[in-house]
Amino acid sequence: MLSLSQLFFDFTASPKRAPIRSLREFAPAPEPKREVEQIGVRDDELESQAGEWLEQLGMPGARKLLRVEWNARLRSTAGYAHYPHWRIELNPRLRDFEGQVERTLKHELAHLIAYHRSGRRIEPHGAEWRLACADLGIPDERARHTLPLPRKEVKRNLAYACPSCQQVVQRVKKFRGPTACKKCCDAHAGGAFDARFKYRLVSKEG
Numbered sequence: 001m002l003s004l005s006q007l008f009f010d011f012t013a014s015p016k017r018a019p020i021r022s023l024r025e026f027a028p029a030p031e032p033k034r035e036v037e038q039i040g041v042r043d044d045e046l047e048s049q050a051g052e053w054l055e056q057l058g059m060p061g062a063r064k065l066l067r068v069e070w071n072a073r074l075r076s077t078a079g080y081a082h083y084p085h086w087r088i089e090l091n092p093r094l095r096d097f098e099g100q101v102e103r104t105l106k107h108e109l110a111h112l113i114a115y116h117r118s119g120r121r122i123e124p125h126g127a128e129w130r131l132a133c134a135d136l137g138i139p140d141e142r143a144r145h146t147l148p149l150p151r152k153e154v155k156r157n158l159a160y161a162c163p164s165c166q167q168v169v170q171r172v173k174k175f176r177g178p179t180a181c182k183k184c185c186d187a188h189a190g191g192a193f194d195a196r197f198k199y200r201l202v203s204k205e206g
Contacts, residue, residue, distance in 0.1 A: 041070045043090075046101070050088070050109050057135055062086060062116060068105065078145045079104040081111035083120065088112070097147055104145070106136040121182045123169070160199035164188075169199060 051063035065086035074080065074091040078100070081088050088108045094100045110132035111124065118128045125143035133141040156170035162181035184197035 039071055039073060043068050043070060046090075046105055049102075050105055053106070053109065053136055054113075057113065059113070059116070062112070066112075075150045078147060078149065079108040081108040083112050083115040086112055091149065093149060094147075100145075100147065103138065103141075106133070106138050107141055110136055110138075110141070119182070121179065121185075155205075157205040158201065159203040161202045162197055163200055164197050168202070174201075175199065 047066060047068040050068060051066055054060070054063045054066065067085075067087045069087065069089050070092050071080075071089040072092050074089060077091060078094060079088060079090045088105065090101065090104060090108075094104055110129055113132040113135070114122060114126075114128040117132070122128045130139075130141075133139060156172050158171040158174060160169045160171060160175070160179075161167065162184055164184045165181060167181055167183065178193070178195070179199050180193050180195070180197040181199065185191060185194050188194065188197070
């Protein structure tokens with residue numbers, strides 16, 4: 001074992017330091033760029049086009065309320081119509097398919113027109129909607145698109161029926177409040193709600 005007298009300490013030598021090339025060496029690594037989703041991005045051109053269609057149908061007041069937006073959160077849905085807010089949301093993926101932006105815009109606008117004309121107690125893709133589609137130049141429009149978008153199947157497990165005419169309505173969710181058959185209310189109650197024609201739940205699956 002070495003004794004303290006045999007050890008040699010050199011306190012004159014300077015420690016070796018690595019040269020600093022740049023202060024960037026101490027800066028944190030930049031985060032990867034994230035793609036900004038288009039949510040609520042207004043499209044003035046499409047809005048103007050849809051407004052012209054409303055003008056042609058004698059609905060200038062609706063044109064002032066209309067808003068057309070892109071929503072990247074839409075996946076399997078091509079578009080969505082919000083009534084009575086007069087807002088239409090479109091899936092940005094529609095740009096990948098020729099002619100589908102205008103077609104979908106008319107499809108959703110037809111929903112707003114149908115609700116405006118007949119109220120909200122109508123079938124989403126019923127006769128009122130088909131008439132609005134014809135007015136917009138797409139009389140052969142289908143209720144659901146066939147575009148290759150990521151699709152999520154939605155089961156309509158609830159079935160309601162009118163106690164008078166026996167019309168059956170398939171639903172995903174329960175009605176929020178008392179809802180009656182529009183056809184029977186129009187025919188026998190002057191279009192006002194009548195409890196005699198209130199939809200009744202007839203089947204529930206799942």
